[in-house]
Amino acid sequence: MxxxxxxxxxxxxxxxxxxxxxxxxxxxxxxxxxxxxxxxxxxxxxxxxASREDLLNSLVEPMIADFEAYAEGLRVAAPVSPRELLGSYFDLAYRHRAMIQLAIRDLSVLHELKLADRFIEWRGTLAELLIGPSPSLRDVVRCMVALGGLSDCAVMIEHTPVAELREAAVDAAYDSLGR
Missing domain, CATH: 1.10.10.60 (Homeodomain-like)
Structure with a gap:
């Protein structure tokens, strides 16, 4: 053998x-x-x-690297169309859905790995690209609804073909922006 x-x-x-x-x-x-x-x-x-924490870090590091590269890639490529940004963000969240589900279900993961701060920073980058550096309150709220709802759909909705889910989620997120 x-x-x-x-x-x-x-x-x-x-x-x-x-x-x-x-x-x-x-x-x-x-x-x-x-x-x-x-x-x-x-x-x-x-x-x-070496430890359970080492094992957890090995699970999280690919996601962190992917999100960091994604945010930096968007900054470099700016401007990016809102629909394209939303679609690529859906793809990224969907690719890491198991790890994101774990972090949502076990908040100690978010705390231990300081992921909450990173997610806030990544979302901030996306928001600035979508609505600019000095948005109105209405635009901020619409953007948060769009990004939060989009990622929730990518991570939490199961048993739906990914292409169908992606199209519906991106359309809804885009509509939330009020464009």
Whole structure:
């Protein structure tokens, strides 16, 4: 029987952790729980991750890097049409929906990784690109409804074909902007 590659084992550990974190919460999930789920020893997990926090960081880092690159890419490409920005934001949120769901369901994840501040900063970048640097209160509210509603649709609505969901969510977000 061929030996499993380290990257495969690491990915299996991450997937099991994500599933358990989503069901039990991050604080309530131990490395032993993850080892038991995989049928491996706890020291085998330590070979790949020094701690539960290290494991959580490995799950979150790709999302953070993706959001950072996305926000910077939009700044460089500005101006971007509102519909194009909303569509690409939907795609980004949808791609990271499992991690975002975990952060929503277990607020300790947001706190521990200081994700709330990052999400606020990313949203601020998007808002400025959509409504400019000195918007009216009405524009700020419309923008928050558009971005919040769009990301909620991408993350929370299940059992709907993604293309259909994307079209409906982007249309609704665009309409919320009052354009």
């Amino acid at each position: 061929p030996r499993q590659r380290t990257g495969d084992t690491r990915a299996r550990i991450q997937q099991a952790a994500l599933e358990l974190f989503a069901v039990q919460g991050m604080q309530q999930t131990s490395l032993q729980d993850i080892a038991d789920r995989l049928g491996v020893t706890k020291p085998a997990l330590y070979y790949h991750f």
